[in-house]
Amino acid sequence: MPEYTDQHLKDVLTRTKTIAVVGVSTNSVRPSYYVARYLGLKGYRVLPVNPGHAGKSLFGQTIHASLSDIREPVDMVDIFRRSEAVPAIVEEALEVCEGVQTIWMQIGVEHAEAAAKAEARGVTVIQNRCPKIEYQRLFGELRMGGFATGIISSKL
Numbered sequence: 061m062p063e064y065t066d067q068h069l070k071d072v073l074t075r076t077k078t079i080a081v082v083g084v085s086t087n088s089v090r091p092s093y094y095v096a097r098y099l100g101l102k103g104y105r106v107l108p109v110n111p112g113h114a115g116k117s118l119f120g121q122t123i124h125a126s127l128s129d130i131r132e133p134v135d136m137v138d139i140f141r142r143s144e145a146v147p148a149i150v151e152e153a154l155e156v157c158e159g160v161q162t163i164w165m166q167i168g169v170e171h172a173e174a175a176a177k178a179e180a181r182g183v184t185v186i187q188n189r190c191p192k193i194e195y196q197r198l199f200g201e202l203r204m205g206g207f208a209t210g211i212i213s214s215k216l
Contacts, residue, residue, distance in 0.1 A: 062175075062187060070198045072162050072184055073191060076135045077105060080127055080157070082149055083140030084108040086118055091166075092140035095192040099138075102195060107134065127152045136162040138191060139169055146171035150178050164191055 081096045088094065100106040100119045107130055108118045114125035124130050127137065127149070134157045139149055146165060153160050154177070163178045165171070165187045175185040195201070 064186060064189070066198060069186070069189070069194050072136075072164075072186065073195055073198065076162060078107065078132065078134050079104050079136045079138050079191075080107045080109050080124075080130060080134045080153075081138045081140060082109045082127065083145075084110050084113075084118065084123070085140075086110075086113050086116065086123075091190075095138075095140075095166075095190060098192045099195075107132075128156045130157070133157075133159050135160065136164055136191075138164045138166065140166050141169065143169050143171050147174045147177075150174040154178060154181055154183070162186065164189070166190055167193075 079099055081092065083092055084096050085092045096106050096108060097119060106119055106121065108121055108123040109125075109127060109130070110123055111125040113123045116123050127134070137149065137153045137157060137160060139146060141149060146169065150163055150171070153163060160183060162184045163175070163186070167188055167190050170187040175187060178185050
């Protein structure tokens with residue numbers, strides 16, 4: 061598994077404004093739901109993508125059937141699908157998401173070949189990580205809950 065420096069992850073999370081969450085659930089107990097909700101509460105524009113719920117509303121946004129249905133710039137594609145689904149999602153993202161900067165694969169999701177293809181096109185790839193957890197860890201929120209994040213700060 062690739063290693064990512066804290067600064068690299070922080071840079072990605074800082075530059076990102078709009079996130080397409082592929083595989084988002086409308087079920088509030090599913091990780092894809094509460095991660096997407098959390099990111100929206102932190103100021104990111106979250107665009108939900110799930111063909112099974114297309115047309116419904118989630119977090120004030122219409123759920124899209126695919127990345128191809130999104131008509132605005134996307135900075136990051138966050139993938140909540142099994143690893144075997146990643147190549148098709150990355151292919152679509154590279155084809156239709158002009159200016160996409162990051163492909164982020166959730167915890168347990170990895171695909172070396174798809175990652176290499178995206179990286180060859182200049183896209184940053186993060187695998188087997190959660191942007192919610194990394195945001196909380198890197199921007200001080202886990203520390204308030206008593207977790208040792210390995211980051212020293214005078215901010216509490």
